[in-house]
Amino acid sequence: MAEKRSPAELKESIKAWLKLRFNFRPIEKHxxxxxxxxxxxxxxxxxxxxxxxxxxxxxxxxxxxxxxPSPETAYESVRQITSGNLMGSFVxxxxxxxxxxxxxxxxxxxxRHIILGGYLPPREGTWLVGVVIFFLMIxxxxxxxxxxxDERSVYALGIALNIFYKIPWIGEEIVYFVQGGVDLxxxxxxxxxxxxxxxxxxxxxxxxxxxxxxVLTYGATTPLEKEYAPATADQQIELRxxxxxxxxxxxxxxxxxxxxxxxxxxxxxxFVAWLAYTQGPQELYPEANLTEISFPQEEWWFHxxxxxxxxxxxxxxxxxxxxxxIVVFLVLVLLPFVDRGDNRGxxxxxxxxxxxxxxxxxxxxxxxxxxxSSWTAWPQTELPPLPKGEQVNGNVxxxxxxxxxxxxxxxxxxxxxxxxxxxxxxGLDRRYSQDELKNFVSxxxxxxxxxxxxSRLTAEELDDIVAFVLVIQTFPKEY
Ligand code: HEC
Numbered sequence: 001m002a003e004k005r006s007p008a009e010l011k012e013s014i015k016a017w018l019k020l021r022f023n024f025r026p027i028e029k030h031x032x033x034x035x036x037x038x039x040x041x042x043x044x045x046x047x048x049x050x051x052x053x054x055x056x057x058x059x060x061x062x063x064x065x066x067x068x069p070s071p072e073t074a075y076e077s078v079r080q081i082t083s084g085n086l087m088g089s090f091v092x093x094x095x096x097x098x099x100x101x102x103x104x105x106x107x108x109x110x111x112r113h114i115i116l117g118g119y120l121p122p123r124e125g126t127w128l129v130g131v132v133i134f135f136l137m138i139x140x141x142x143x144x145x146x147x148x149x150d151e152r153s154v155y156a157l158g159i160a161l162n163i164f165y166k167i168p169w170i171g172e173e174i175v176y177f178v179q180g181g182v183d184l185x186x187x188x189x190x191x192x193x194x195x196x197x198x199x200x201x202x203x204x205x206x207x208x209x210x211x212x213x214x215v216l217t218y219g220a221t222t223p224l225e226k227e228y229a230p231a232t233a234d235q236q237i238e239l240r241x242x243x244x245x246x247x248x249x250x251x252x253x254x255x256x257x258x259x260x261x262x263x264x265x266x267x268x269x270x271f272v273a274w275l276a277y278t279q280g281p282q283e284l285y286p287e288a289n290l291t292e293i294s295f296p297q298e299e300w301w302f303h304x305x306x307x308x309x310x311x312x313x314x315x316x317x318x319x320x321x322x323x324x325x326i327v328v329f330l331v332l333v334l335l336p337f338v339d340r341g342d343n344r345g346x347x348x349x350x351x352x353x354x355x356x357x358x359x360x361x362x363x364x365x366x367x368x369x370x371x372x373s374s375w376t377a378w379p380q381t382e383l384p385p386l387p388k389g390e391q392v393n394g395n396v397x398x399x400x401x402x403x404x405x406x407x408x409x410x411x412x413x414x415x416x417x418x419x420x421x422x423x424x425x426x427g428l429d430r431r432y433s434q435d436e437l438k439n440f441v442s443x444x445x446x447x448x449x450x451x452x453x454x455s456r457l458t459a460e461e462l463d464d465i466v467a468f469v470l471v472i473q474t475f476p477k478e479y
Protein backbone atom coordinates (compact mmCIF):
# COMPACT_ATOMS: atom_id res chain seq x y z
CA MET A 1 0.00 0.00 0.00
CA ALA A 2 1.20 3.50 -0.84
CA GLU A 3 2.05 5.86 1.95
CA LYS A 4 -0.28 8.70 2.65
CA ARG A 5 1.09 11.87 1.10
CA SER A 6 0.73 15.42 2.27
CA PRO A 7 -1.08 17.85 -0.07
CA ALA A 8 2.22 19.57 -0.85
CA GLU A 9 3.80 16.29 -1.85
CA LEU A 10 0.78 15.42 -3.92
CA LYS A 11 1.01 18.72 -5.75
CA GLU A 12 4.67 18.14 -6.47
CA SER A 13 4.08 14.68 -7.80
CA ILE A 14 1.24 15.86 -10.07
CA LYS A 15 3.52 18.59 -11.37
CA ALA A 16 6.28 16.09 -12.03
CA TRP A 17 3.86 13.76 -13.76
CA LEU A 18 2.56 16.52 -16.04
CA LYS A 19 6.03 17.79 -16.78
CA LEU A 20 7.21 14.44 -17.95
CA ARG A 21 4.08 13.27 -19.74
CA PHE A 22 3.57 16.52 -21.66
CA ASN A 23 7.28 17.16 -21.96
CA PHE A 24 7.29 20.70 -20.62
CA ARG A 25 10.98 20.70 -19.94
CA PRO A 26 12.21 22.01 -23.28
CA ILE A 27 9.52 24.71 -23.12
CA GLU A 28 10.73 25.71 -19.67
CA LYS A 29 14.33 25.62 -20.71
CA HIS A 30 14.09 27.40 -24.06
CA UNK A 31 11.19 29.72 -23.47
CA UNK A 32 9.96 30.33 -19.97
CA UNK A 33 13.21 30.42 -18.05
CA UNK A 34 15.69 31.06 -20.84
CA UNK A 35 17.85 34.03 -20.07
CA UNK A 36 17.66 37.25 -22.01
CA UNK A 37 19.30 40.63 -21.76
CA UNK A 38 17.20 43.22 -19.94
CA UNK A 39 15.10 45.37 -22.25
CA UNK A 40 13.42 48.72 -21.97
CA UNK A 41 9.61 48.85 -21.99
CA UNK A 42 9.42 50.16 -25.55
CA UNK A 43 10.51 46.72 -26.72
CA UNK A 44 7.01 45.59 -25.76
CA UNK A 45 5.70 46.12 -29.29
CA UNK A 46 6.44 42.51 -30.25
CA UNK A 47 4.26 41.13 -27.46
CA UNK A 48 1.63 43.72 -28.36
CA UNK A 49 1.55 42.51 -31.96
CA UNK A 50 1.09 38.96 -30.77
CA UNK A 51 -1.81 39.93 -28.51
CA UNK A 52 -3.49 41.92 -31.27
CA UNK A 53 -3.03 39.07 -33.71
CA UNK A 54 -4.64 36.64 -31.30
CA UNK A 55 -7.48 39.12 -30.79
CA UNK A 56 -7.96 39.27 -34.55
CA UNK A 57 -7.99 35.47 -34.81
CA UNK A 58 -10.43 34.93 -31.98
CA UNK A 59 -12.87 37.68 -32.97
CA UNK A 60 -12.57 36.54 -36.58
CA UNK A 61 -13.44 32.99 -35.62
CA UNK A 62 -16.56 34.16 -33.84
CA UNK A 63 -17.64 36.35 -36.73
CA UNK A 64 -17.12 33.44 -39.13
CA UNK A 65 -19.93 31.65 -37.28
CA UNK A 66 -22.35 34.16 -38.78
CA UNK A 67 -20.66 35.62 -41.83
CA UNK A 68 -21.92 34.28 -45.13
CA PRO A 69 -19.61 34.88 -48.09
CA SER A 70 -21.96 35.32 -51.00
CA PRO A 71 -22.94 38.59 -52.63
CA GLU A 72 -26.60 38.07 -51.74
CA THR A 73 -26.01 37.38 -48.07
CA ALA A 74 -22.67 38.91 -47.04
CA TYR A 75 -23.97 42.37 -46.24
CA GLU A 76 -26.96 41.08 -44.33
CA SER A 77 -24.76 38.73 -42.32
CA VAL A 78 -22.46 41.58 -41.31
CA ARG A 79 -25.52 43.50 -40.23
CA GLN A 80 -26.59 40.45 -38.24
CA ILE A 81 -23.17 40.24 -36.59
CA THR A 82 -23.29 43.91 -35.72
CA SER A 83 -26.76 44.27 -34.36
CA GLY A 84 -28.22 40.79 -34.01
CA ASN A 85 -25.54 38.80 -32.24
CA LEU A 86 -24.78 38.82 -28.56
CA MET A 87 -22.03 41.42 -28.11
CA GLY A 88 -21.65 41.34 -31.88
CA SER A 89 -20.95 45.02 -32.21
CA PHE A 90 -18.17 44.73 -29.63
CA VAL A 91 -16.67 41.67 -31.31
CA UNK A 92 -16.71 43.34 -34.73
CA UNK A 93 -15.41 46.50 -33.10
CA UNK A 94 -12.51 44.60 -31.54
CA UNK A 95 -11.71 43.07 -34.90
CA UNK A 96 -11.93 46.42 -36.64
CA UNK A 97 -9.84 48.39 -34.15
CA UNK A 98 -7.26 45.63 -33.70
CA UNK A 99 -6.87 45.56 -37.47
CA UNK A 100 -6.12 49.27 -37.49
CA UNK A 101 -3.91 49.44 -34.43
CA UNK A 102 -1.96 46.38 -35.55
CA UNK A 103 -0.92 48.25 -38.69
CA UNK A 104 0.21 51.21 -36.58
CA UNK A 105 2.19 48.96 -34.21
CA UNK A 106 3.65 47.02 -37.14
CA UNK A 107 4.97 50.23 -38.63
CA UNK A 108 6.38 51.23 -35.24
CA UNK A 109 7.99 47.79 -34.86
CA UNK A 110 9.57 48.03 -38.27
CA UNK A 111 10.78 51.59 -37.78
CA ARG A 112 12.19 50.76 -34.37
CA HIS A 113 14.30 48.01 -35.88
CA ILE A 114 15.48 50.25 -38.67
CA ILE A 115 16.59 52.76 -36.05
CA LEU A 116 18.29 50.19 -33.79
CA GLY A 117 19.79 48.17 -36.62
CA GLY A 118 17.69 45.18 -35.59
CA TYR A 119 18.37 43.47 -38.93
CA LEU A 120 22.15 43.46 -38.54
CA PRO A 121 23.92 40.08 -38.14
CA PRO A 122 22.75 37.54 -37.11
CA ARG A 123 19.17 38.80 -37.35
CA GLU A 124 18.79 39.19 -41.12
CA GLY A 125 16.57 36.13 -41.22
CA THR A 126 14.36 37.43 -38.43
CA TRP A 127 13.92 40.66 -40.40
CA LEU A 128 13.12 38.92 -43.69
CA VAL A 129 10.45 36.75 -42.09
CA GLY A 130 9.13 39.96 -40.53
CA VAL A 131 8.85 41.57 -43.96
CA VAL A 132 6.73 38.63 -45.11
CA ILE A 133 4.50 39.06 -42.06
CA PHE A 134 4.13 42.77 -42.80
CA PHE A 135 2.91 42.16 -46.34
CA LEU A 136 0.58 39.37 -45.26
CA MET A 137 -0.97 41.71 -42.70
CA ILE A 138 -1.45 44.57 -45.15
CA UNK A 139 -2.97 42.26 -47.75
CA UNK A 140 -5.40 40.69 -45.37
CA UNK A 141 -6.28 44.06 -43.90
CA UNK A 142 -7.34 45.28 -47.35
CA UNK A 143 -9.27 42.09 -48.04
CA UNK A 144 -11.09 42.27 -44.72
CA UNK A 145 -12.48 45.64 -45.74
CA UNK A 146 -14.07 44.20 -48.87
CA UNK A 147 -15.84 41.40 -47.01
CA UNK A 148 -18.40 43.86 -45.64
CA UNK A 149 -19.76 44.09 -49.14
CA ASP A 150 -21.24 47.50 -48.66
CA GLU A 151 -21.11 49.93 -51.56
CA ARG A 152 -17.93 51.53 -50.36
CA SER A 153 -15.99 48.32 -49.96
CA VAL A 154 -17.07 46.96 -53.32
CA TYR A 155 -16.20 50.25 -54.90
CA ALA A 156 -12.75 50.03 -53.32
CA LEU A 157 -12.42 46.53 -54.69
CA GLY A 158 -13.15 47.97 -58.11
CA ILE A 159 -10.36 50.49 -57.63
CA ALA A 160 -7.95 47.75 -56.59
CA LEU A 161 -8.85 45.65 -59.63
CA ASN A 162 -8.37 48.70 -61.78
CA ILE A 163 -4.89 49.09 -60.34
CA PHE A 164 -4.08 45.45 -61.09
CA TYR A 165 -5.41 45.96 -64.58
CA LYS A 166 -2.79 48.63 -65.21
CA ILE A 167 0.09 46.20 -64.56
CA PRO A 168 1.70 45.57 -67.93
CA TRP A 169 1.44 42.14 -69.63
CA ILE A 170 -0.16 40.25 -66.78
CA GLY A 171 -2.67 42.83 -65.53
CA GLU A 172 -5.69 41.27 -67.16
CA GLU A 173 -4.78 37.78 -65.94
CA ILE A 174 -4.38 39.07 -62.40
CA VAL A 175 -7.81 40.70 -62.53
CA TYR A 176 -9.42 37.47 -63.77
CA PHE A 177 -7.54 35.53 -61.16
CA VAL A 178 -8.67 37.76 -58.30
CA GLN A 179 -12.21 37.97 -59.60
CA GLY A 180 -12.40 34.28 -60.25
CA GLY A 181 -13.95 35.01 -63.64
CA VAL A 182 -14.81 37.75 -66.04
CA ASP A 183 -16.76 39.82 -63.59
CA LEU A 184 -16.83 40.74 -60.02
CA UNK A 185 -19.33 38.66 -58.09
CA UNK A 186 -19.89 35.39 -56.30
CA UNK A 187 -16.56 33.80 -57.17
CA UNK A 188 -14.72 36.95 -56.17
CA UNK A 189 -16.20 37.07 -52.70
CA UNK A 190 -15.57 33.34 -52.15
CA UNK A 191 -11.92 33.69 -52.91
CA UNK A 192 -11.44 36.85 -50.94
CA UNK A 193 -13.04 35.14 -47.99
CA UNK A 194 -10.96 31.99 -48.34
CA UNK A 195 -7.79 34.04 -48.56
CA UNK A 196 -8.79 36.14 -45.56
CA UNK A 197 -9.74 33.29 -43.24
CA UNK A 198 -7.62 30.37 -44.46
CA UNK A 199 -4.64 31.22 -46.63
CA UNK A 200 -3.40 34.30 -44.83
CA UNK A 201 -4.00 33.12 -41.26
CA UNK A 202 -2.18 29.84 -41.92
CA UNK A 203 0.67 31.62 -43.63
CA UNK A 204 0.74 34.09 -40.74
CA UNK A 205 0.71 31.32 -38.20
CA UNK A 206 3.75 29.75 -39.81
CA UNK A 207 5.58 33.02 -40.39
CA UNK A 208 4.87 34.47 -36.94
CA UNK A 209 5.84 31.17 -35.29
CA UNK A 210 9.10 31.15 -37.19
CA UNK A 211 9.72 34.81 -36.43
CA UNK A 212 9.24 34.20 -32.70
CA UNK A 213 11.49 31.15 -32.85
CA UNK A 214 14.21 33.30 -34.37
CA VAL A 215 13.64 36.03 -31.81
CA LEU A 216 13.96 33.48 -29.01
CA THR A 217 17.20 32.28 -30.58
CA TYR A 218 18.84 35.58 -31.43
CA GLY A 219 17.12 37.91 -29.01
CA ALA A 220 16.46 41.59 -29.43
CA THR A 221 19.09 44.30 -29.77
CA THR A 222 20.81 44.50 -26.38
CA PRO A 223 22.53 47.36 -24.53
CA LEU A 224 25.99 45.79 -24.94
CA GLU A 225 25.46 45.47 -28.66
CA LYS A 226 24.74 49.15 -28.84
CA GLU A 227 27.92 49.87 -26.93
CA TYR A 228 30.38 47.57 -28.70
CA ALA A 229 28.99 47.45 -32.25
CA PRO A 230 29.76 43.78 -33.00
CA ALA A 231 30.76 43.38 -36.64
CA THR A 232 29.93 39.74 -37.22
CA ALA A 233 27.22 37.31 -36.23
CA ASP A 234 29.69 35.38 -34.08
CA GLN A 235 30.75 38.46 -32.19
CA GLN A 236 27.15 39.38 -31.57
CA ILE A 237 26.29 35.92 -30.30
CA GLU A 238 29.27 35.91 -27.97
CA LEU A 239 28.42 39.35 -26.64
CA ARG A 240 24.81 38.44 -26.10
CA UNK A 241 25.66 35.21 -24.30
CA UNK A 242 27.90 37.13 -21.95
CA UNK A 243 25.19 39.70 -21.33
CA UNK A 244 22.25 37.44 -20.75
CA UNK A 245 24.17 35.18 -18.37
CA UNK A 246 25.43 38.12 -16.36
CA UNK A 247 23.46 38.37 -13.11
CA UNK A 248 23.01 42.13 -13.49
CA UNK A 249 22.55 42.58 -17.23
CA UNK A 250 20.48 39.47 -17.85
CA UNK A 251 17.29 37.99 -16.48
CA UNK A 252 15.06 34.99 -17.11
CA UNK A 253 12.32 35.52 -19.68
CA UNK A 254 9.73 34.78 -17.00
CA UNK A 255 8.79 36.75 -14.98
CA UNK A 256 10.99 39.81 -15.71
CA UNK A 257 10.53 40.14 -19.47
CA UNK A 258 7.01 38.81 -19.64
CA UNK A 259 5.74 41.26 -17.07
CA UNK A 260 7.28 44.26 -18.80
CA UNK A 261 6.27 43.42 -22.37
CA UNK A 262 3.04 41.89 -21.17
CA UNK A 263 2.07 45.13 -19.45
CA UNK A 264 2.63 47.14 -22.63
CA UNK A 265 0.60 44.62 -24.64
CA UNK A 266 -2.16 44.65 -22.06
CA UNK A 267 -2.40 48.44 -22.01
CA UNK A 268 -2.65 48.57 -25.80
CA UNK A 269 -5.25 45.82 -25.72
CA UNK A 270 -7.29 47.79 -23.17
CA PHE A 271 -7.09 50.80 -25.45
CA VAL A 272 -8.36 48.75 -28.39
CA ALA A 273 -11.17 47.33 -26.26
CA TRP A 274 -12.07 50.83 -25.14
CA LEU A 275 -12.21 51.99 -28.77
CA ALA A 276 -14.34 48.99 -29.70
CA TYR A 277 -16.69 49.67 -26.82
CA THR A 278 -17.06 53.41 -27.26
CA GLN A 279 -16.71 53.78 -31.03
CA GLY A 280 -18.05 50.43 -32.20
CA PRO A 281 -17.03 48.95 -35.54
CA GLN A 282 -16.93 50.83 -38.83
CA GLU A 283 -20.47 51.74 -39.80
CA LEU A 284 -21.99 49.91 -42.73
CA TYR A 285 -22.75 51.85 -45.86
CA PRO A 286 -25.70 50.85 -48.03
CA GLU A 287 -25.38 47.41 -49.53
CA ALA A 288 -23.37 47.10 -52.73
CA ASN A 289 -25.47 46.44 -55.80
CA LEU A 290 -22.60 46.15 -58.30
CA THR A 291 -24.14 48.71 -60.64
CA GLU A 292 -24.01 51.98 -58.80
CA ILE A 293 -20.80 53.48 -57.64
CA SER A 294 -20.05 55.07 -54.36
CA PHE A 295 -17.45 57.43 -53.05
CA PRO A 296 -14.16 55.68 -52.39
CA GLN A 297 -13.02 55.94 -48.81
CA GLU A 298 -10.27 53.92 -47.22
CA GLU A 299 -9.90 53.00 -43.56
CA TRP A 300 -8.05 55.52 -41.42
CA TRP A 301 -4.85 53.50 -41.31
CA PHE A 302 -4.55 53.94 -45.09
CA HIS A 303 -5.48 57.64 -45.14
CA UNK A 304 -1.86 58.58 -45.75
CA UNK A 305 -1.84 56.51 -48.91
CA UNK A 306 -5.00 58.08 -50.17
CA UNK A 307 -3.55 61.55 -49.66
CA UNK A 308 -0.38 60.48 -51.42
CA UNK A 309 -2.49 59.25 -54.32
CA UNK A 310 -4.33 62.55 -54.36
CA UNK A 311 -1.17 64.59 -54.75
CA UNK A 312 0.56 62.46 -57.36
CA UNK A 313 0.91 63.93 -60.82
CA UNK A 314 -1.74 62.19 -62.94
CA UNK A 315 0.92 61.10 -65.44
CA UNK A 316 2.51 58.64 -63.01
CA UNK A 317 -0.42 57.76 -60.81
CA UNK A 318 -1.51 54.68 -62.80
CA UNK A 319 1.92 53.14 -62.58
CA UNK A 320 2.60 54.31 -59.06
CA UNK A 321 -0.05 52.17 -57.41
CA UNK A 322 1.39 48.86 -58.46
CA UNK A 323 5.03 49.91 -58.48
CA UNK A 324 4.90 51.37 -54.95
CA UNK A 325 4.27 48.11 -53.04
CA ILE A 326 6.95 46.34 -55.08
CA VAL A 327 9.46 49.08 -54.33
CA VAL A 328 8.64 49.03 -50.62
CA PHE A 329 9.04 45.27 -50.59
CA LEU A 330 12.39 45.39 -52.36
CA VAL A 331 13.71 48.17 -50.13
CA LEU A 332 12.77 46.23 -47.01
CA VAL A 333 14.24 42.97 -48.30
CA LEU A 334 17.47 44.60 -49.40
CA LEU A 335 17.93 46.76 -46.31
CA PRO A 336 20.02 44.26 -44.27
CA PHE A 337 22.27 43.66 -47.26
CA VAL A 338 22.75 47.30 -48.16
CA ASP A 339 23.17 48.70 -44.66
CA ARG A 340 26.42 46.99 -43.68
CA GLY A 341 27.47 49.28 -40.86
CA ASP A 342 28.37 47.76 -37.50
CA ASN A 343 26.70 50.38 -35.37
CA ARG A 344 23.55 49.56 -33.50
CA GLY A 345 21.21 51.69 -31.42
CA UNK A 346 19.64 55.07 -32.11
CA UNK A 347 22.61 57.13 -30.96
CA UNK A 348 24.98 55.68 -33.51
CA UNK A 349 22.64 55.51 -36.46
CA UNK A 350 21.76 59.11 -37.28
CA UNK A 351 20.84 58.38 -40.89
CA UNK A 352 18.40 55.70 -39.85
CA UNK A 353 16.91 57.99 -37.22
CA UNK A 354 16.50 60.92 -39.61
CA UNK A 355 15.04 58.75 -42.38
CA UNK A 356 12.59 57.07 -40.06
CA UNK A 357 11.50 60.27 -38.36
CA UNK A 358 10.98 61.94 -41.75
CA UNK A 359 8.83 59.01 -42.79
CA UNK A 360 6.78 59.32 -39.61
CA UNK A 361 6.30 63.04 -40.20
CA UNK A 362 5.31 62.35 -43.81
CA UNK A 363 2.82 59.67 -42.79
CA UNK A 364 1.25 61.94 -40.17
CA UNK A 365 1.19 64.96 -42.47
CA UNK A 366 -0.44 62.98 -45.27
CA UNK A 367 -2.98 61.56 -42.85
CA UNK A 368 -3.69 65.08 -41.63
CA UNK A 369 -4.19 66.33 -45.18
CA UNK A 370 -6.58 63.53 -45.88
CA UNK A 371 -8.56 64.20 -42.71
CA UNK A 372 -8.74 67.91 -43.35
CA SER A 373 -10.05 67.55 -46.83
CA SER A 374 -12.08 64.44 -46.76
CA TRP A 375 -12.82 64.65 -50.47
CA THR A 376 -9.36 64.98 -51.86
CA ALA A 377 -8.72 61.30 -52.32
CA TRP A 378 -8.40 60.03 -55.85
CA PRO A 379 -9.03 63.45 -57.29
CA GLN A 380 -9.37 64.82 -60.76
CA THR A 381 -6.62 67.20 -61.62
CA GLU A 382 -7.90 68.14 -65.05
CA LEU A 383 -10.27 70.97 -65.80
CA PRO A 384 -13.84 70.11 -66.68
CA PRO A 385 -14.13 70.15 -70.49
CA LEU A 386 -16.22 72.61 -72.50
CA PRO A 387 -18.17 71.80 -75.64
CA LYS A 388 -16.18 72.25 -78.86
CA GLY A 389 -15.86 75.87 -79.77
CA GLU A 390 -17.26 77.16 -76.50
CA GLN A 391 -15.22 79.58 -74.47
CA VAL A 392 -15.78 80.96 -71.03
CA ASN A 393 -14.15 83.99 -69.51
CA GLY A 394 -13.68 85.95 -66.35
CA ASN A 395 -15.43 84.63 -63.31
CA VAL A 396 -16.85 81.63 -65.17
CA UNK A 397 -13.37 80.54 -66.16
CA UNK A 398 -12.19 81.10 -62.60
CA UNK A 399 -15.11 79.00 -61.41
CA UNK A 400 -14.02 76.26 -63.80
CA UNK A 401 -10.63 76.13 -62.11
CA UNK A 402 -12.18 76.18 -58.65
CA UNK A 403 -14.48 73.37 -59.72
CA UNK A 404 -11.42 71.17 -60.02
CA UNK A 405 -9.58 72.67 -57.08
CA UNK A 406 -12.41 72.10 -54.61
CA UNK A 407 -13.06 68.57 -55.73
CA UNK A 408 -16.43 69.10 -57.43
CA UNK A 409 -14.94 67.36 -60.47
CA UNK A 410 -13.94 64.39 -58.30
CA UNK A 411 -17.57 63.49 -57.93
CA UNK A 412 -19.51 65.22 -60.70
CA UNK A 413 -18.91 64.62 -64.36
CA UNK A 414 -19.27 67.46 -66.81
CA UNK A 415 -20.43 66.87 -70.36
CA UNK A 416 -20.41 63.17 -69.48
CA UNK A 417 -16.68 63.25 -68.81
CA UNK A 418 -14.80 62.69 -65.58
CA UNK A 419 -15.79 60.58 -62.59
CA UNK A 420 -19.47 60.14 -62.08
CA UNK A 421 -20.14 59.45 -58.43
CA UNK A 422 -22.58 62.34 -58.59
CA UNK A 423 -24.82 63.69 -61.37
CA UNK A 424 -23.46 65.05 -64.61
CA UNK A 425 -23.82 68.78 -64.12
CA UNK A 426 -24.23 69.70 -67.77
CA GLY A 427 -27.65 69.37 -69.33
CA LEU A 428 -29.32 69.28 -65.92
CA ASP A 429 -32.96 68.25 -66.13
CA ARG A 430 -33.90 70.69 -63.48
CA ARG A 431 -32.17 74.03 -63.98
CA TYR A 432 -31.10 75.85 -60.85
CA SER A 433 -31.13 79.60 -60.34
CA GLN A 434 -28.05 81.34 -59.05
CA ASP A 435 -29.46 81.55 -55.53
CA GLU A 436 -30.59 77.95 -55.51
CA LEU A 437 -27.14 76.85 -56.58
CA LYS A 438 -25.51 78.95 -53.91
CA ASN A 439 -27.69 77.43 -51.25
CA PHE A 440 -27.21 73.94 -52.58
CA VAL A 441 -23.43 74.15 -52.63
CA SER A 442 -23.20 75.92 -49.27
CA UNK A 443 -25.41 73.42 -47.56
CA UNK A 444 -26.63 70.46 -49.64
CA UNK A 445 -30.04 69.15 -48.61
CA UNK A 446 -30.08 66.43 -46.01
CA UNK A 447 -29.31 62.99 -47.36
CA UNK A 448 -27.27 64.23 -50.32
CA UNK A 449 -23.81 62.70 -50.17
CA UNK A 450 -22.07 65.94 -50.94
CA UNK A 451 -19.94 67.92 -48.52
CA UNK A 452 -21.21 71.31 -47.39
CA UNK A 453 -19.01 74.07 -48.74
CA UNK A 454 -20.22 76.97 -46.64
CA SER A 455 -17.15 77.17 -44.47
CA ARG A 456 -14.70 76.16 -47.16
CA LEU A 457 -15.35 78.73 -49.87
CA THR A 458 -15.06 82.49 -49.67
CA ALA A 459 -18.01 84.49 -50.97
CA GLU A 460 -16.17 85.24 -54.23
CA GLU A 461 -15.16 81.63 -54.73
CA LEU A 462 -18.73 80.55 -54.24
CA ASP A 463 -19.87 83.17 -56.75
CA ASP A 464 -17.34 81.95 -59.30
CA ILE A 465 -18.12 78.26 -58.92
CA VAL A 466 -21.84 78.95 -59.13
CA ALA A 467 -21.29 81.11 -62.22
CA PHE A 468 -19.59 78.14 -63.83
CA VAL A 469 -22.31 75.65 -62.86
CA LEU A 470 -24.97 78.11 -64.05
CA VAL A 471 -23.37 78.08 -67.50
CA ILE A 472 -22.58 74.37 -67.80
CA GLN A 473 -26.08 73.32 -66.84
CA THR A 474 -27.20 74.79 -70.15
CA PHE A 475 -24.59 72.83 -72.14
CA PRO A 476 -25.54 69.52 -73.77
CA LYS A 477 -25.38 66.44 -71.54
CA GLU A 478 -22.64 64.76 -73.57
CA TYR A 479 -19.92 66.30 -75.66
C1 HEC B 1 -18.35 63.81 -52.60
C2 HEC B 1 -18.88 64.02 -53.87
C3 HEC B 1 -19.36 65.39 -54.23
C4 HEC B 1 -18.63 66.55 -54.30
C5 HEC B 1 -17.17 66.74 -53.94
C6 HEC B 1 -19.52 67.56 -54.79
N1 HEC B 1 -20.75 67.03 -55.00
FE1 HEC B 1 -22.34 68.02 -55.74
N2 HEC B 1 -23.49 66.37 -55.48
C7 HEC B 1 -23.05 65.18 -55.01
C8 HEC B 1 -24.16 64.29 -54.87
C9 HEC B 1 -24.10 62.86 -54.40
C10 HEC B 1 -25.30 65.01 -55.30
C11 HEC B 1 -26.75 64.63 -55.28
C12 HEC B 1 -27.20 63.51 -56.12
C13 HEC B 1 -28.68 63.34 -55.87
O1 HEC B 1 -29.02 62.78 -54.86
O2 HEC B 1 -29.43 63.87 -56.69
C14 HEC B 1 -24.84 66.31 -55.68
C15 HEC B 1 -25.66 67.27 -56.19
C16 HEC B 1 -25.22 68.47 -56.69
C17 HEC B 1 -26.02 69.40 -57.41
C18 HEC B 1 -27.49 69.20 -57.79
C19 HEC B 1 -27.50 68.32 -59.02
C20 HEC B 1 -28.88 67.87 -59.46
O3 HEC B 1 -28.92 67.09 -60.41
O4 HEC B 1 -29.85 68.24 -58.83
C21 HEC B 1 -25.22 70.47 -57.74
C22 HEC B 1 -25.60 71.70 -58.51
C23 HEC B 1 -23.91 70.19 -57.20
N3 HEC B 1 -23.94 68.97 -56.58
C24 HEC B 1 -22.80 71.01 -57.32
C25 HEC B 1 -21.57 70.76 -56.75
C26 HEC B 1 -20.47 71.69 -56.74
C27 HEC B 1 -20.49 73.06 -57.37
C28 HEC B 1 -19.46 71.11 -56.08
C29 HEC B 1 -18.09 71.67 -55.74
C30 HEC B 1 -18.09 72.89 -55.01
C31 HEC B 1 -19.91 69.78 -55.70
N4 HEC B 1 -21.19 69.61 -56.12
C32 HEC B 1 -19.13 68.86 -55.03
C33 HEC B 1 -21.74 64.83 -54.69
C34 HEC B 1 -20.70 65.72 -54.66
